[in-house]
Amino acid sequence: MTNKNNDDACSGISRRHFVKATSALAAVPFVGVKFVNAVNTTRSAANAEALPERIIPTCSTFDCGGKCDIRAHVQQGVVTRITTQPDADLDPEMPIMRACVRGRGYRKFVYHPDRLKYPMKRVGKRGEGKFERISWDEATTLIADNLKRTAQQYGPASRYVHVGTAVSGGAFSGDTMVRRLLNLTGGYLQSYHSVSMGNTAAATPYTYGTPASGNTLDTLSDTPLVILWGHNPTETIFGHTNHYFQQMKQNGTRFIVVDPRYSDTASSLADQWIPLRPSTDNALMDAMMFVIVSENLHDKDFIEKYTLGFDESSMPEGIPANESLVAYLMGTKDGVKKTPEWAEVITHVPAQTIRQLARDYATTKPAALIQGWGPQRHNCGERTARGSTLLATITGNVGKKGGWAGGYGGIGNRKFTTGPEMPDNPIKEKISVMNWVQAADDASKVTPEDGLTDAQELKSNIRMLFSLAGNYLANQNPDIHQAIKVLEDESKIEFIVASDLYLTPSAKYADLLLPETSFMERWNIGETWGTANYLILSEKLIEPEFERRSDYDWLREVAAKLGIEKEFSLGRDEKQWIAQIWENTRKAMPDEHLPTFDELQVTRRHLFKGKPHIAFADNISDPQNNPFPTPSGKIEIFSQRLYQMDHPEIPALSHYVPAHEGPEDKLAEKYPLQLITWKGKNRANSTQYANPWLQEVQTQKLWINPLDAQKRSIAQGDSVRIHNDRGVSQVTAEVTQRIMPGVVAMQAGAWWQPDANGVDHGGCANVLSSARITALAKGNSHQTMLVEVAKA
Ligand SMILES: Nc1nc2c(c(=O)[nH]1)N[C@H]1C(S)=C(S)[C@@H](COP(=O)(O)OP(=O)(O)OC[C@H]3O[C@@H](n4cnc5c(=O)[nH]c(N)nc54)[C@H](O)[C@@H]3O)O[C@H]1N2
Ligand SMILES: Nc1nc2c(c(=O)[nH]1)N[C@H]1C(S)=C(S)[C@@H](COP(=O)(O)OP(=O)(O)OC[C@H]3O[C@@H](n4cnc5c(=O)[nH]c(N)nc54)[C@H](O)[C@@H]3O)O[C@H]1N2
Numbered sequence: 006m007t008n009k010n011n012d013d014a015c016s017g018i019s020r021r022h023f024v025k026a027t028s029a030l031a032a033v034p035f036v037g038v039k040f041v042n043a044v045n046t047t048r049s050a051a052n053a054e055a056l057p058e059r060i061i062p063t064c065s066t067f068d069c070g071g072k073c074d075i076r077a078h079v080q081q082g083v084v085t086r087i088t089t090q091p092d093a094d095l096d097p098e099m100p101i102m103r104a105c106v107r108g109r110g111y112r113k114f115v116y117h118p119d120r121l122k123y124p125m126k127r128v129g130k131r132g133e134g135k136f137e138r139i140s141w142d143e144a145t146t147l148i149a150d151n152l153k154r155t156a157q158q159y160g161p162a163s164r165y166v167h168v169g170t171a172v173s174g175g176a177f178s179g180d181t182m183v184r185r186l187l188n189l190t191g192g193y194l195q196s197y198h199s200v201s202m203g204n205t206a207a208a209t210p211y212t213y214g215t216p217a218s219g220n221t222l223d224t225l226s227d228t229p230l231v232i233l234w235g236h237n238p239t240e241t242i243f244g245h246t247n248h249y250f251q252q253m254k255q256n257g258t259r260f261i262v263v264d265p266r267y268s269d270t271a272s273s274l275a276d277q278w279i280p281l282r283p284s285t286d287n288a289l290m291d292a293m294m295f296v297i298v299s300e301n302l303h304d305k306d307f308i309e310k311y312t313l314g315f316d317e318s319s320m321p322e323g324i325p326a327n328e329s330l331v332a333y334l335m336g337t338k339d340g341v342k343k344t345p346e347w348a349e350v351i352t353h354v355p356a357q358t359i360r361q362l363a364r365d366y367a368t369t370k371p372a373a374l375i376q377g378w379g380p381q382r383h384n385c386g387e388r389t390a391r392g393s394t395l396l397a398t399i400t401g402n403v404g405k406k407g408g409w410a411g412g413y414g415g416i417g418n419r420k421f422t423t424g425p426e427m428p429d430n431p432i433k434e435k436i437s438v439m440n441w442v443q444a445a446d447d448a449s450k451v452t453p454e455d456g457l458t459d460a461q462e463l464k465s466n467i468r469m470l471f472s473l474a475g476n477y478l479a480n481q482n483p484d485i486h487q488a489i490k491v492l493e494d495e496s497k498i499e500f501i502v503a504s505d506l507y508l509t510p511s512a513k514y515a516d517l518l519l520p521e522t523s524f525m526e527r528w529n530i531g532e533t534w535g536t537a538n539y540l541i542l543s544e545k546l547i548e549p550e551f552e553r554r555s556d557y558d559w560l561r562e563v564a565a566k567l568g569i570e571k572e573f574s575l576g577r578d579e580k581q582w583i584a585q586i587w588e589n590t591r592k593a594m595p596d597e598h599l600p601t602f603d604e605l606q607v608t609r610r611h612l613f614k615g616k617p618h619i620a621f622a623d624n625i626s627d628p629q630n631n632p633f634p635t636p637s638g639k640i641e642i643f644s645q646r647l648y649q650m651d652h653p654e655i656p657a658l659s660h661y662v663p664a665h666e667g668p669e670d671k672l673a674e675k676y677p678l679q680l681i682t683w684k685g686k687n688r689a690n691s692t693q694y695a696n697p698w699l700q701e702v703q704t705q706k707l708w709i710n711p712l713d714a715q716k717r718s719i720a721q722g723d724s725v726r727i728h729n730d731r732g733v734s735q736v737t738a739e740v741t742q743r744i745m746p747g748v749v750a751m752q753a754g755a756w757w758q759p760d761a762n763g764v765d766h767g768g769c770a771n772v773l774s775s776a777r778i779t780a781l782a783k784g785n786s787h788q789t790m791l792v793e794v795a796k797a
C-alpha cells in the first residue's frame with residue numbers, strides 16, 4: 006500500500022487493548038523468554054566443530070500483505086536457513102502467522118549474486134542500463150549538489166519522491182527519511198493516492214462518511230455466508246485472513262468467490278465460483294439489488310431507519326423525481342429494468358446464478374460481502390467500491406456482527422507506530438500519483454481537474470526525483486511506454502536517484518543507482534496489514550557486504566554535505582531511531598502498555614488484542630448520538646454531493662456505467678479480450694522477481710480460456726503475442742479453464758524485458774495497461790485494458 010499516511014483510512018480499528026500484562030512480562034527474567042536467540046545445539050552434537058546457531062524471530066518489511074513470523078537461523082554472521090513459527094511457539098492469543106513461500110525464500114533474495122554491490126553513476130543514455138562504479142563520496146556529493154541546484158534553479162517544488170512500497174511494511178525507511186531531509190531543505194512536491202486501494206478510499210465516504218468500513222475477522226466466526234468479491238486472500242494474505250477463513254471454512258461457513266479467475270482463494274475456499282467479465286461488477290450488483298427489491302427481500306426497517314435515497318419517499322429535498330435506487334432498478338427513468346437477464350448480457354453470469362446469489366445474500370442473516378482491491382484498481386473502481394456498500398446496506402448487513410459494510414478500504418491502511426518525527430513540508434500543492442509523468446513532461450498541463458490540489462498550477466516541472474525501494478518509474482507504472490518517453494528525455498527530469506537491491510527495469514532509468522541493504526541488514530519494526538494487529542521486531546541479523554548501505558546512512562552523509570546533519574539525524578543512528586519511534590509509539594498509546602524497547606528485543610512481537618471491531622456498530626446501535634459522518638447523518642445510497650458533481654462516471658447512485666476499455670467499449674471490436682493482472686504468491690509486486698526459488702513456484706504465463714485459445718489456434722505452451730495500441734508482450738500461453746472466456750490474465754509484477762523492437766518478453770502487463778485517471782480519486786486503473794492475443 007502506498008500513502009499509508011492516509012490516516013483517515015486507519016481509524017477502522019481505533020481501540021486496541023494490550024493483553025499481555027506488563028506486570029507479567031516484567032516478572033519474567035529476560036533470559037528465560039523463549040524467543041531470545043534460541044540456541045540450536047543439535048547440530049553441535051553431531052559435529053563438535055559446528056558453531057551454535059541463533060534462531061531469531063523476525064519479519065520482512067515488504068508490502069506483502071502479511072507480516073508473518075519467520076525464524077532466521079544465523080550462524081557465524083550468515084543466515085543459513087529460514088523456518089517459521091514452530092508449534093511450540095503458537096500463542097493461543099494470536100492467530101497463526103506462519104511464513105508463506107515468499108518468506109521461506111528470503112535467503113535467496115538477500116544472498117543473490119546479482120544484488121547491487123556498489124554505488125553507480127549512469128554512463129550511457131538514460132534507460133540503457135550502463136553504469137560505472139563510483140565512490141560513496143562522489144555519490145553523496147552528486148545528490149547534495151543536485152538538491153541545492155534544483156532548489157535554487159527551479160524551486161524546491163521541482164523535487165519529487167516516487168512510489169516505493171517495498172519498505173512500507175516497516176516503521177522506518179529511506180523513503181520516509183528522504184522526505185525528512187527534503188522538508189528540512191525547502192520541501193518537495195508531494196503526491197497523494199494509494200495505487201493499492203485509493204479508489205475505494207475515495208468512494209466509500211460518499212456512502213458512509215468515512216472509508217473505514219472493515220471489521221476484525223474474529224467477528225465473522227458465526228457468519229454462515231461470506232462472498233469474497235474480487236478478493237484473493239489465500240495469495241494476498243491481508244493479515245490474518247488465512248487463519249480465520251480456514252477456521253470458518255472448517256466450521257461450515259459457505260464461501261462464494263466472484264472473480265473472473267479461478268483464483269487460489271476459489272480453489273482453497275469456495276463452495277461456488279462466479280466468474281464475471283472484469284469491470285462489469287456493478288451490473289451484477291444492480292441485478293442482485295433488482296432481485297432483492299422485487300422479491301421483497303430487502304431489510305425495510307434498516308433502510309427506513311438509517312438510509313437516504315432508497316426510494317422516492319426518502320430522497321433529499323430539491324432532487325427531481327426518479328433518482329432513487331428503486332426508480333433506477335425498476336427503470337422508471339431510463340425504461341430499462343435491471344433484471345438478471347439484463348445483467349447476464351453484460352456480465353456473462355447466467356441470470357439464474359444472479360437470482361440465486363441475490364437470494365442467498367439477502368436471506369442468509371448475517372452475510373458478509375467482502376470486496377478486495379482488484380475490482381477497484383479499474384477505471385470504474387470507484388463505482389464498484391460504492392456498489393458493494395449499497396448491497397450491504399439494503400440487506401441490513403452494516404454495523405452488525407457477522408456482516409460487512411462492503412468496501413475493504415478501511416482496515417488495510419493503518420500504521421500502529423508513529424514513524425519518525427517529520428518536519429512540515431513548506432510546499433503545499435500536491436499531485437495525484439497519476440500526474441507524475443505529466444508533471445515531469447510539462448507541469449503547466451497538470452490542472453486541478455487532473456488531480457492537482459492546493460494550487461491552481463504547478464510552479465515547476467519535476468527536475469529531481471528519488472525512487473527509493475520502488476520499481477514504479479517503469480515496471481509498475483501503468484502504460485510504461487508513455488512514462489519512459491519522458492524519462493528518456495534528459496532535458497525533462499535532470500537527476501534521478503534510485504536505490505534498490507537489484508538492477509530492475511526502473512533502476513535502469515537512474516542517473517545514480519545506490520545499493521541498499523536488505524531488511525536483514527537493518528533494524529526496523531514490522532507493521533501488519535489488513536485485519537492483523539501486531540508488531541514484530543525486524544532485527545539487524547547480518548552485516549551488509551560489499552559497499553551496500555542503508556538509505557538512511559547515505560542520507561546522513563548528504564545532510565552533512567548540506568550542513569544540516571544534526572537537524573536531520575538528531576544524532577541518532579538507525580537503531581536509535583527505531584528505539585525512539587518505539588518510545589513515541591508507547592507514549593502515543595498509553596492504554597496499550599507497550600513494553601519498552603529493551604523488552605521488545607526479548608519478546609520480539611507485540612499483539613494488540615483489540616476488542617472485536619465492527620465498523621459502524623455505534624452508528625447502528627445508537628444513531629441519535631452517533632449519526633453517520635455524511636452530510637445527512639445517514640447512510641447515503643443516493644449521494645447529493647455526487648449528484649452536484651454531475652460527473653457521468655461517478656453517478657449519485659453507484660450503478661453500472663460501461664467502463665472505458667471495458668467489454669462494451671467500441672475498442673473491443675479491435676481488441677476483443679480483457680486483460681487483468683493478479684498478485685501472485687511468489688512475489689510482492691515485483692519484489693523478489695529475481696529469486697530463483699520463487700521463480701520455480703510459478704512461471705510467468707498468459708492464462709487463456711480453451712475457447713479463446715482454439716479460436717486463435719493457440720495450444721498449451723505456445724508462445725503468444727498480447728498486444729494493443731500501447732504495446733506488445735510475448736509469453737507462453739497457459740490454456741486453462743481457470744480464466745473465463747473473453748478474459749486473459751497475467752500475474753502482476755514480472756520484470757519488463759523489451760527487445761530491440763520494444764516487444765516485452767518478461768510478461769509485464771504494464772506495457773499494455775492504461776494511464777487513464779479515475780473520475781473521483783484521480784487514481785489508477787491498472788486493470789482495465791483491452792488486448793488481442795495471437796500465436797507468436
Ligand atoms: N502474494 C502477494 N500478496 C500481495 C501482493 C503481491 O504482490 N503478492 N501485493 C500486496 C499489495 S501491494 C496489495 S495492494 C494487495 C492487493 O490485493 P488485491 O488488489 O485484492 O489483489 P489483486 O490480485 O490485484 O486482485 C484480487 C482479485 O481481483 C480479481 N479481479 C480483477 N479484476 C476484477 C474485476 O473486474 N471484478 C472482480 N470481481 N474481480 C476482479 C483478480 O482476478 C484477483 O483474483 O495485495 C498485497 N498482497
Ligand atoms: N499491472 C499492474 N501493475 C500494478 C499493480 C497491479 O495490480 N497490476 N499493482 C500496483 C500496486 S497495488 C502497487 S502497491 C505497486 C507496487 O509497485 P512498487 O512500489 O514499485 O513495488 P515493487 O514492484 O515491489 O518494487 C519495489 C522495489 O524495491 C526493491 N526493494 C526491496 N527491498 C528494498 C529495500 O529494503 N530497499 C530498497 N531501496 N529497495 C528495496 C525491490 O527489489 C523492488 O525492485 O504496483 C502497482 N502496479
Ligand SMILES: [Mo]
Nearest residue numbers: 006007200201
Ligand atoms: Mo499495493
